[in-house]
Every structure is written in structure tokens, then in C-alpha cells.
Amino acid sequence: MSYFYNSWDADYKSPFGAIRRNQGCQFTIRLPEETPLDYAPVLVVFRTGFKERFLPMNVKECENGYVLYTTTLIPKYAGVHYYYFSYTSNGVRHYIKRGDACHGTLDHGEMFQLTVFGEDYQTPQFLKGGVMYQIFPDRFCSSGKAHENVPSDRVMRNWGELPYYKPDQNGHVWNNDYFGGDLEGIRSKLDYLEDLGVTCIYLNPVFESHENHRYNTANYRNLDPLLGTNEDFRKLCEDAKKRGISVILDGVFSHTGADSIYFNKFGRYDNLGAYQSEQSPYYSWYHFWGNKEYESWWGIDTLPNVDENNPDYTKYICGEGGVLDYWMDLGAAGYRLDVADELPDEFLDNLRACVKKYDEEKIVIGEVWEDASNKEAYGVKRRYLLGDQLDSVMNYPFREAIIAYMKGEAVTTFRDRIMGILENYPKCTVDVLMNFVSTHDIERAINRFGGQPCDDKSKDWMAGNELSPEEYNRGKTMLKGAMVLQFFLPGVPSIYYGDEAGLQGWKDPFNRRCYPWGNEDTELLEYTRQLAHIRRENAVFAEGAMEFLVLEENIVGFSRYDEETGSSAIVLLNRSGDTGMVSLRDKCFRKYAFSTVISGICDGDAIILPANSYAVISAVRTSVPVAEAEQN
Incomplete structure (x- = not known):
């Protein structure tokens, strides 16, 4: 070994990875015996915005022509710390910094990262070792049951047809076509999910909304009428629990729908919405200026942004008897938070406090596309994984590593991507990471593997291009390998409904097609069951x-x-x-x-x-x- 330091090797850094506040961490470097030192080497540690700490290193031992120097850091503050080593030889100062994924190199490189999280940070046990199943509610299963109070402006489609995607004359896609998937349909398939090995269902939004994706909430306290009633949700949770299955809801709290009881831009509701009057009880939730102009999510005027830290809004969502409490009372096991990087720290603090006050075993998962340990959003270093906010995140870094590896990327690059996340995240977070290869926001993995890249393709192209038999077989073969990694790497595998059945789909809305009941790829389905069985029968995967x-x-x-x-x-x-x-x-x-x-x-x-x-x-x-x- 000729390197100076290796952050993945316990001989150089122990323990591996992130540590708790006030937990000791030993650091060791190796220098050639012939290196003349003016004084002892030092470990230099700092947090963004704070001064460096300099910890002298002492001789530990000599071996094979090298001198080992060591010191112990006991961090007093939670946060993302950065560190490197320094020594002076013949009046010249030298540095040991990160030269690649984990090795120290002399006089160039980047800082090493050390995540320090709260002493009491724990994550829920119920998800560890389990299997998650993501359902887009309108497209999984329809019970055929008639529902009351369904708005008349919804366009009902036949199960299995292509989702509608064309814009109107003003360039707007209304997403008002529905296939009738509902909670009763999901409940009817609980035996199927149990047999598949599922222990947790993650539902895309179910609150009352007026587009099929339901990310434009119209009423946080009502189930969408086409999905059923609030009582149907309670029954789903109760029946799922009997089979050892929990249910997690999608929480969309950065914006509401313009067509909602809160904003009421189109006058659908009898109450006074914020768009209609400053006298509305919801007016202070939003930011208006000029002639009825308002701040909206990514400029989409059907999605007005809310001020999450507005006291009335925070109380409505996170207060005693608020939205979070209401759905947990009905049986929700926790929340996946849409666009978590757009939710301010104070709101996330309040949200976690509400969820954990209700029950420490309730979970909070954030949608974060990057390394969540060192993420910066809107100029703020986020503190998602320090113990005061999230339990887990959607593991996009693993997804990209798995996809790239299966498509031919070097195995060492795959290792480095995986180990980088394991090094930066608290172990208790790692155990509940949401590991997926497909979701409602990206093309299905079988398309990514088997077909052409679709980033530069039009919606018309996506609508008209199914995988050929050859492409499907290629995609399926690579998907199976990806699923092995998804199921057995640290974290919790999350199956996007239909992946196990060979369901195809390019990007939204084609990745949200109806589950192909009666036309499943039975070989792929059995393969998925096998992976889940192996995972369930071996406790080390938890x-x-x-x-x-x-x-x-x-x-x-x-x-x-x-x-x-x-x-x-x-x-x-x-x-x-x-x-x-x-x-x-x-x-x-x-x-x-x-x-x-x-x-x-x-x-x-x-x-x-x-x-x-x-x-x-x-x-x-x-x-x-x-x-x-x-x-x-």
C-alpha cells in the first residue's frame, strides 16, 4: 500500500462513514519514514461557515517503512463536516486530501466529508428488511365500483388505453383523463401484493384533486371521490395491516391546486378562496402581486405556491388534529414528501415533530434527487439527515449507479458510487433508503435498458413507440440484473407497480399506464417473488x-x-x-x-x-x- 489514507478502511478511519454527535472517530495516516517533519501532522476539520479545528496527530506505530500517525475526533455539533490532513516538512506545508473516491493524495484533491448526526437519531424499524410497492392510484386496479360526488368534467377511459397527452389550443395538458383505479381495487389485490413479498405500499397522491396525478391538491382532508371515501382508506390500511403491509401517503405541501378549496381560482367551490378575496382564510398562504398575479410552482399557474412557514398553513398541516394527524389516525404509516428540497427547514422540523409525536415508528421520506447529505437548495445547506427532519430519501444516486452499471459502466465506478452514499449517510438512514429503478417521474427501467434514449424524443414519438420483441427481451434481461442489486444492496427495494409484470413506459404520462392484469410477464413476476423471498428469509438484508x-x-x-x-x-x-x-x-x-x-x-x-x-x-x-x- 502506497497511499496515505483511505476513508473506507477501518485501519485509517474508524468507524466507517457517518457518526453520531459526541461519538469518537479515530483517524490514521501513513507517511514514509524518511519524511522529515518540522512538527506533528494535524487533522483539520471544519463546518461551512465556521473556523477550522486543528487536532495534532501522535505516532501510533511504524510498519514496512511507514510511520502511522493517529488522532481521535469527538464532534460537538451535528452537521456536514469536511476534513483533510496537513504536515510541514523542511518549512514546506503539505496536504493530504481526497484524490479519488476514498484515497488520500498529496498536495491536491478535494476535502473528505464526515457527516455528524444527532445522538438520538433513529429510523423506524417496520420498513427495514421489507419490500415497498409504489402505486399510481388511478392506474393500478379498478374495482368497478360506482363512486359518489365525482366531478362531471372528468373523462373516463377504458382500462389499458394509452394515457392522453396532447395539449389544448393554449398548450396546456389538463390531465383530466381517468381509468378508474381506486382504493377498493388496491384492497382487492392485497393478497397479490402479500404473495409478491410486499410489506409497504407507497401511494402517489390520493387527496381530492382535479388532475389524474393528484399533485394539485384540492382538499387535504378528503380522499379524491374517484378513489373512494376516507373510510375506504381506513379499511385499506386495516386490511393491509392484517397481512403485514403498511401504507405510506404522498404529501404535497409546497403548493396546492389553483382549483381547490384554498385557492378556488375557477369557482368550483362555494367557499371563499384566496384567489377570490383577501378576506379568504387562506389568503395569507399565498404570495400575490399586481392584478391577480401570484407565485406558482415552476411557473405552472395551476399550482400556486404556498408559504409553508405561514403560521396558519403550518398549523393546518402539522398542528394538533391537522392534516398529518388526520391521516395517521386513519392508518397511514407516514409520508413521502414531494419536492423536499423546496420545503424550508423550519417546516420540515415542524413536520417531523408532528409525525414523531404521533408515533416514533411513523416514517418521513423525502424526494431528493442528489446526495441528500450535502445537498444545497436555494443557497442553503440542507440538514435532511441529521436527525431533525427526514428518516429516508428516494435513492436516485443508487438508481443511476445501477442503471449505468447494467449498461456497461466500469464495476469500480459502480462500487465508488455505492460506497460514496454509504459513507455519507447515517447507517440508520441507509437501512430505510427507498431503492428503485423506476418511478412515476422517469421512464420505466425496462425502456431505459431495452430501447433508445428518450430524452430528446417528442411525446408523439413516445406514444407511438413500443419496445420491439428484441428490445423487450434485452430490457427484461438487464432489468432482472438491476433488480438483484435493488433488492440486495443496503436499503429497501421499491417496486414501481407493473415493473414486475413487464409493463413498459417512456416518460410521463406513458410511465403511468394501467397495470396489465391478465397479461403479465409471468416469468418476470416469479423472478421478483424469488428475490423478495430470499430477502425476507435472510435477516442480514435488513x-x-x-x-x-x-x-x-x-x-x-x-x-x-x-x-x-x-x-x-x-x-x-x-x-x-x-x-x-x-x-x-x-x-x-x-x-x-x-x-x-x-x-x-x-x-x-x-x-x-x-x-x-x-x-x-x-x-x-x-x-x-x-x-x-x-x-x-
């Missing part, structure tokens, strides 16, 4: 640590293990079209004693990996190489 073991051109292997008991599951994935083999006698497995091949082909001390296949092996991880342990 909260186990992780280390990469095999990094070959087309084979990646990693372990999930319990640091106390040593119980482990080793996952191997062959992404190529050729047969591969991994020897269990390889040096990378020296700390593992193997017991059972859970899935895959074993030939003596070798695991055979046919084209585009995976294997899972049960093992025990020891703190010393197995051969040495046997000798002792």
Missing part, C-alpha cells in the same frame, strides 16, 4: 453492513453481514451474456466460511454463473482470515 468482494469486468460480488454475529449473505451478479465462475477460495473470501448456496449453481469450491444470472450464498464472516482461525 440492517447488515456491506463490503464489496468481487470486482471483475462483468461480475460484481458483495457481502451483507451482521457485524456482531458474523452471519452473512454473499451476492454475485454476472451482467454479461457469457458464463462466469467465481472461486470461493479467492483471497477476497478469506474472512468467510461458507455454509449454503441459497440460489445459484455450486461446483465444488466454485460458483458457476450462467449468462445474466446471480447467486446468493450463506456464510459466516470472521474478524480474521478463516485459514488463520482454523490454525488457531
Whole structure:
């Protein structure tokens, strides 16, 4: 080893990754013995906006021509800290900074990151080890039941038709076509979801709204009439709970609909809306200027922004008996927060306090597309994962890493992307990360894998282009590999409804097509069940640590293990079209004693990996190489 420091190696930094406030963290660097020092090296640590701290490092030991210097940091404040090392030799000051994903390099590079989170930060247990299932309510299943008070301006479509996407003469797409999916339909499929291995349903918005996506809330306290009644929601939660399934709601709190009881721009409601009069009880929620002009979400005038920190609005959502309490009373297990980076810190603080006051096991998940530990939004360094706001986030960084790897990116780049998130996020957050490959906001993974890039394509192109049989098979093969990573990497796999059935879809609204009941890809469906079964039967996938073991051109292997008991599951994935083999006698497995091949082909001390296949092996991880342990 010739490097100075490795932030992923316990010999250099212990413990790995983010730490709690007031928890000790030991740092060690290596310098060549012949390096003349004017004085002891120092660890330099700082938070944005605060002065540096300089911690002297002491000699730990000498080994193989190097001197090891060490020090211990006990951080007093939560926040994202940055650090590097410095020493002076013959009057010249030198720096050890991050040269690549984890290694220290001399006199150039970036700062290392150390996330310090609250001492009491914990995340809900109910989601750990589970499987999430995301449902776009209008498109999953229709009960056929007639519903009352459904507005007459909704256009009802036949199940399975192409969603309407063309704008009107003013260039506006009204999203007013509906396929009749409802909560009773979801309830009728709970046995299907249970059999699939699902333990948590995440519902896209269900509150009363006047577009099919329902992100333009019309009334936070009413279920949309086409989905059923508030009592239907209670029944869904109760019946789901009997099967060990929780239900999470989509919370859209950065804006409302213009067509709502709060704004009432089009006069649909009898009450006085903010658009109609300054005397409206909701007027202070919004920002107006000029002649009825108002601030709207990304300039979309049907989505007026709210002032989340307006006391009346905060009380309405987060107060005693407010919106959050109301739906948790009916059975909601928590909330996924739409556009979390547009919700101010104070509002997120209040929201979490409300949810956790109700029950510590209720969860708060944020929509964040980047690394949420160091995210800056609107000039503010966000503190999502420090213990006062979110439990989890939508794991877009993992999604992009998985997609890129399955499409041919180098295995070392994949490792670096995964390890970067594991290093920056609190472990309790990692255990409940929402790991997906498709959602309602992006093209389905099978299209991303099998078809052409669609970023530069028109809606007309997307409407008229299905995957060819060849493209579908290619996409399905790569999707299966991606699902292996999705299910067995740290976090919680989130299946976007229909992915398990081979449902296709480019970007919105084509990624929101109806579930193909009766026309599922049964082989893919059974494959998904198998992954969920393996995950459920092996406890290490709930909260186990992780280390990469095999990094070959087309084979990646990693372990999930319990640091106390040593119980482990080793996952191997062959992404190529050729047969591969991994020897269990390889040096990378020296700390593992193997017991059972859970899935895959074993030939003596070798695991055979046919084209585009995976294997899972049960093992025990020891703190010393197995051969040495046997000798002792």
C-alpha cells in the first residue's frame, strides 16, 4: 500500500462513514519514514461557515517503512463536516486530501466529508428488511365500483388505453383523463401484493384533486371521490395491516391546486378562496402581486405556491388534529414528501415533530434527487439527515449507479458510487433508503435498458413507440440484473407497480399506464417473488453492513453481514451474456466460511454463473482470515 489514507478502511478511519454527535472517530495516516517533519501532522476539520479545528496527530506505530500517525475526533455539533490532513516538512506545508473516491493524495484533491448526526437519531424499524410497492392510484386496479360526488368534467377511459397527452389550443395538458383505479381495487389485490413479498405500499397522491396525478391538491382532508371515501382508506390500511403491509401517503405541501378549496381560482367551490378575496382564510398562504398575479410552482399557474412557514398553513398541516394527524389516525404509516428540497427547514422540523409525536415508528421520506447529505437548495445547506427532519430519501444516486452499471459502466465506478452514499449517510438512514429503478417521474427501467434514449424524443414519438420483441427481451434481461442489486444492496427495494409484470413506459404520462392484469410477464413476476423471498428469509438484508468482494469486468460480488454475529449473505451478479465462475477460495473470501448456496449453481469450491444470472450464498464472516482461525 502506497497511499496515505483511505476513508473506507477501518485501519485509517474508524468507524466507517457517518457518526453520531459526541461519538469518537479515530483517524490514521501513513507517511514514509524518511519524511522529515518540522512538527506533528494535524487533522483539520471544519463546518461551512465556521473556523477550522486543528487536532495534532501522535505516532501510533511504524510498519514496512511507514510511520502511522493517529488522532481521535469527538464532534460537538451535528452537521456536514469536511476534513483533510496537513504536515510541514523542511518549512514546506503539505496536504493530504481526497484524490479519488476514498484515497488520500498529496498536495491536491478535494476535502473528505464526515457527516455528524444527532445522538438520538433513529429510523423506524417496520420498513427495514421489507419490500415497498409504489402505486399510481388511478392506474393500478379498478374495482368497478360506482363512486359518489365525482366531478362531471372528468373523462373516463377504458382500462389499458394509452394515457392522453396532447395539449389544448393554449398548450396546456389538463390531465383530466381517468381509468378508474381506486382504493377498493388496491384492497382487492392485497393478497397479490402479500404473495409478491410486499410489506409497504407507497401511494402517489390520493387527496381530492382535479388532475389524474393528484399533485394539485384540492382538499387535504378528503380522499379524491374517484378513489373512494376516507373510510375506504381506513379499511385499506386495516386490511393491509392484517397481512403485514403498511401504507405510506404522498404529501404535497409546497403548493396546492389553483382549483381547490384554498385557492378556488375557477369557482368550483362555494367557499371563499384566496384567489377570490383577501378576506379568504387562506389568503395569507399565498404570495400575490399586481392584478391577480401570484407565485406558482415552476411557473405552472395551476399550482400556486404556498408559504409553508405561514403560521396558519403550518398549523393546518402539522398542528394538533391537522392534516398529518388526520391521516395517521386513519392508518397511514407516514409520508413521502414531494419536492423536499423546496420545503424550508423550519417546516420540515415542524413536520417531523408532528409525525414523531404521533408515533416514533411513523416514517418521513423525502424526494431528493442528489446526495441528500450535502445537498444545497436555494443557497442553503440542507440538514435532511441529521436527525431533525427526514428518516429516508428516494435513492436516485443508487438508481443511476445501477442503471449505468447494467449498461456497461466500469464495476469500480459502480462500487465508488455505492460506497460514496454509504459513507455519507447515517447507517440508520441507509437501512430505510427507498431503492428503485423506476418511478412515476422517469421512464420505466425496462425502456431505459431495452430501447433508445428518450430524452430528446417528442411525446408523439413516445406514444407511438413500443419496445420491439428484441428490445423487450434485452430490457427484461438487464432489468432482472438491476433488480438483484435493488433488492440486495443496503436499503429497501421499491417496486414501481407493473415493473414486475413487464409493463413498459417512456416518460410521463406513458410511465403511468394501467397495470396489465391478465397479461403479465409471468416469468418476470416469479423472478421478483424469488428475490423478495430470499430477502425476507435472510435477516442480514435488513440492517447488515456491506463490503464489496468481487470486482471483475462483468461480475460484481458483495457481502451483507451482521457485524456482531458474523452471519452473512454473499451476492454475485454476472451482467454479461457469457458464463462466469467465481472461486470461493479467492483471497477476497478469506474472512468467510461458507455454509449454503441459497440460489445459484455450486461446483465444488466454485460458483458457476450462467449468462445474466446471480447467486446468493450463506456464510459466516470472521474478524480474521478463516485459514488463520482454523490454525488457531
